[in-house]
Amino acid sequence: MHNFDFVKPATIADAAKALAGDGAQALSGGQTLIPTMKQRLAAPGVLVSLTGIAEMQGVCMGDGGLHIGAATPHAVVAREAAKHYPALAALAGGIGDPAVRSRGTIGGSIANNDPAACYPSAVLASGATVVTNKRKIAADDYFQGLFTTALEEGEFIIEVVFPIPAKAAYVKFNQPASRFALTGVFVAKFANGVRVGVTGAGNDGVFRWSDAEKALSADFSAGAIAGLKVDPAGMNTDLHGSAAYRANLVKVLTQRAVSAA
Amino acid sequence: MTKVSMTVNGKSVSGEVEGRTLLSAFLREGLGLTGTHVGCDTSQCGACVVHVDGKPVKSCTVFAADVAGASVKTIEGMANPDGSLGVIQQAFQDHHGLQCGFCTPGMVMSAAALLAENPKPSEHDVRHYLDGNICRCTGYHNIVKAVLAASGQSVPAE
Numbered sequence: 444m445h446n447f448d449f450v451k452p453a454t455i456a457d458a459a460k461a462l463a464g465d466g467a468q469a470l471s472g473g474q475t476l477i478p479t480m481k482q483r484l485a486a487p488g489v490l491v492s493l494t495g496i497a498e499m500q501g502v503c504m505g506d507g508g509l510h511i512g513a514a515t516p517h518a519v520v521a522r523e524a525a526k527h528y529p530a531l532a533a534l535a536g537g538i539g540d541p542a543v544r545s546r547g548t549i550g551g552s553i554a555n556n557d558p559a560a561c562y563p564s565a566v567l568a569s570g571a572t573v574v575t576n577k578r579k580i581a582a583d584d585y586f587q588g589l590f591t592t593a594l595e596e597g598e599f600i601i602e603v604v605f606p607i608p609a610k611a612a613y614v615k616f617n618q619p620a621s622r623f624a625l626t627g628v629f630v631a632k633f634a635n636g637v638r639v640g641v642t643g644a645g646n647d648g649v650f651r652w653s654d655a656e657k658a659l660s661a662d663f664s665a666g667a668i669a670g671l672k673v674d675p676a677g678m679n680t681d682l683h684g685s686a687a688y689r690a691n692l693v694k695v696l697t698q699r700a701v702s703a704a
Numbered sequence: 705m706t707k708v709s710m711t712v713n714g715k716s717v718s719g720e721v722e723g724r725t726l727l728s729a730f731l732r733e734g735l736g737l738t739g740t741h742v743g744c745d746t747s748q749c750g751a752c753v754v755h756v757d758g759k760p761v762k763s764c765t766v767f768a769a770d771v772a773g774a775s776v777k778t779i780e781g782m783a784n785p786d787g788s789l790g791v792i793q794q795a796f797q798d799h800h801g802l803q804c805g806f807c808t809p810g811m812v813m814s815a816a817a818l819l820a821e822n823p824k825p826s827e828h829d830v831r832h833y834l835d836g837n838i839c840r841c842t843g844y845h846n847i848v849k850a851v852l853a854a855s856g857q858s859v860p861a862e
Binding site: 539622 | 706722723724726745746747748750753756759760761762765766767769770772814817818833835836837
C-alpha cells in the first residue's frame with residue numbers, strides 16, 4: 444500500500460476542511476477501503492478518518508424517524524436500532540462477519556455504494572434521507588449506479604434518517620465467500636404505499652422494483668407478485684449467478700420478504 | 705512517522721508508525737507480539753482478530769493510527785496472570801481445537817468476543833459467530849466443541 448498522511452479530526456468542520464484538500468479521501472470503518480488500498484486500486488495522499496467525530500456516532504429517534512450517525516458501526520445499529528426498526532437492525536446484523544461489523548459503518552457502505560452491499564437496499568426502500576455536511580439528499584436521488592452516488596468532491600455523510608415503515612423485512616441470498624448479497628431485497632410498507640429495494644442483482648447497482656411496488660401497494664401478499672416477471676436484461680451476470688438466475692432471485696426473495704414482514 | 709500510544713494487554717505502549725501501518729504490523733513488528741497471525745492480509749480469514757475496546761476486529765484491516773488511545777487485547781493477553789492457559793485456550797487444548805494452529809489466535813479471540821456477548825451460545829450460535837474465521841485444516845468440529853466447553857456447556861458426542 445502506498446503511504447499517506449493520516450488525520451483524525453474531532454469535528455465535522457475540521458473534517459470538511461481536511462477533505463477539501465488535494466488528494467484527500469474519507470475513511471470510515473475501512474472494511475472496503477483498506478483492502479482496496481492494499482491492492483493499490485486507491486492511493487489517497489491524505490486519509491481523513493471520520494470515526495473520531497462524536498456527532499457522527501449513534502442511533503436515536505428524532506424528526507423524520509430513526510437517525511443513524513454515518514460513522515456508527517453495523518454491530519451498534521444491529522443492537523440499538525432493534526426496538527425502533529427491527530428489519531434494519533437485522534440487516535445490519537447480517538453484514539459480513541462479527542469483526543467486520545465492529546468496524547464497518549453505514550456511512551461508509553452507502554458512500555461506497557457497492558452494487559452488492561446490503562445497506563443501499565434499505566436506504567432506498569425506506570425512502571431515507573442522506574444528510575451530508577452540505578445538504579440533504581433523498582434516497583431516490585442519491586444512488587446513481589455502480590459505486591456512484593450524488594456525493595460531490597469534499598462532501599461526506601453525517602447521518603442517515605429512516606422513516607419507520609408499518610412493516611418491513613430484508614431477505615439476503617448470501618454469496619458465501621464474500622458474505623455480500625448475491626441478491627438481497629428490502630421491502631417496506633408505508634401508509635402511502637410499498638417500496639422495494641433490490642441489491643446485488645442489477646447491472647447498474649441498487650434499484651427499486653416498481654412493478655412489485657404497484658402490486659404490493661394494492662395487495663401486500665406474496666401472491667400479489669406471483670404473476671410478475673423480472674427482465675434478466677437488466678441483471679448482472681458473473682461466475683456466481685447468471686442474469687436469469689438473479690432475475691428469479693429478485694422475485695423469490697421479494698416474496699419471502701413480504702411473507703417475513 | 706507519527707507517534708501513537710495505546711494500551712495493549714493492559715500495558716501502555718507507544719511507537720512510531722506511518723499512516724499506512726496496520727494494527728497487525730504494529731503489534732507484530734513494533735511490539736514483537738507475534739501471536740497475532742496474518743493469514744490472508746485481505747480481510748478474509750480472521751487469523752489476525754484482536755479486541756479493540758472489547759470488540760473483535762481484523763487487525764490487518766485497521767490502521768494503527770486510527771486506534772491510538774484504544775485498549776487492545778491480543779492472544780498474548782489471554783493466559784492467566786500466572787502464565788497458565790486461560791479457560792478458552794485450555795478448552796482448545798482439551799478438545800484438540802487446533803491442528804496446524806495458524807488460525808488459533810483469531811479463533812480464540814473471536815470465541816472470547818462471542819462468550820462476552822453471549823455466555824451460553826448454542827452450537828448454531830458458535831458456528832454463526834465464527835463465520836469470519838477460516839481454518840485451513842477444516843478442524844471446525846473440535847473448535848466448536850472447545851468453545852462450547854469453554855462456556856461451561858456439555859459438548860456434542862463424537
